[in-house]
Amino acid sequence: MSSTGRIALAVSALAAALTLAGCADATTGLAEPDRVRATEMPADPPVLDDVPRTPSSNQAARTVVAGEGECLDGGSPGPVECSEPHTVEITKEGTFGGDLGSTLTDTPPDRATVFRTVFPQCRQAAAEYLGSGAYDASRLGAWLVWADADDWKTGNRWYRCGVAELDGDGQAQTRSGSVRNALADDFDAYRLCSTTRPSDALPTPVPCDEPHVAEAVGVVGAGSPDDRPPSAREFDDKARASCGAKVTEHVGDKRRDVAPSWRWPDEANWRNGFTNITCYAEFRCPTSGSARDGDPSGSPN
Template identity: 50%
Template structure:
């Protein structure tokens, strides 16, 4: 659903609803999509990526030893590669950096939980852990995303009940890219701009497609607007819209260094499923009619970079 043609302070405002978060299956680890977050199911070599998740339960602590035959599982501050939960040094090539550890209990202890159960129980807390680990609540403006992996069916049968929250850097396919070095506190200071999400697609028309900001793109994420808690009712379209009109117009003007008619404010918001999984921000974007080839931050009255 989208609307166009609202005019405020000389800028055209484009509104778009974020559809349900996408889900991708891979063997190994959970991964995130364009609206930033993920979840997945993992055995020593089996996991699944998807977007969003909600709730928070489970105790913290390592399951490094586990039951006989249990796989070695990375702890906070360590990294993993692909579908293997074994720890590796973050200076080595890896895909996910672990931010928090926990174990499932209660009703989930007897049989492997369904994916939705895991999302409900854990992912909102993984999003909070990602913000604390990265050093900013604004990480939805970046290509860094929360991640989740947990013991798969075979591991569950061995008595393993671990899960791990993590963070990953997304590539243009919204998959966890291989990288080296830690991202702990990477978004402090000017870090958000270093990892800023630029989109090849127009955010008002379709979900953002990450691309480097020095490559042709039509959208740049500029601000997040908190809209509540995942335990609250999903705001109405009118409520999202009202919050976005003022906040996103102002955010885009500030980002550009002044109002201009050839850059629009656009925004996207979560649907009910994503909301319950912890995606409770409205995200504002600066959007152009034609692709630009460099960041618009501080462009002021200069010609747009084509």
């Protein structure tokens, strides 16, 4: 079984259509408390399927793996130039150690154990590489690739953390060019906008220049993966004031057609390092282009 190209997603896609009826009338008044809704992630969030890897009789070629700052494409772990089409950009190199990397076992550890052990490091590496700890509010996501069963049998214990640009189905898009410091340079270029309302369903990501009804405006840290996950009430209490403030920072204080909402991780994703609440500005009617009104850098917090 191949173990390349795996990632746990805190946000993914749910197909939905925009409903335009009734959008000609402007709403009045600020968002009421009953419009500020928080919803949990599903109990079993989507995970990207494995990408088949081309078999090779040349064992040496199987162990050539892209390093930090290099890119890989599809199911092959070998490096490609980031200026060329690729799917993942590597942010951190690592080797399994201790019991996890035992040379006495012929098969890699199970996926849940690998993610629980390594993915929090990949999350941190993604934040540092992209230049923003708020990347959950973008279309860029952390990625984890590790040695498959054939490599493992020959003694290889490598893993690589990376980042990928995700499409509306949560799949890694083929792209060209590096995303190192991309969010520090121009967060709006990658901001997560959605055609579904996060208060009702998982976001359906689209570029913000396309019609959308919600924009991610920032994140609220809720703890550490080693902590007890907050209860729904604790998540809700932490998010309420903070997300409202972030929406105001994003759109200004004069909009009457915007309400804050937020989403938080389930327990499994919490243990994998998804410890942020993601805040959204929801619009009464679909809009195109970012609604941001403020800091020209566009970087949320």
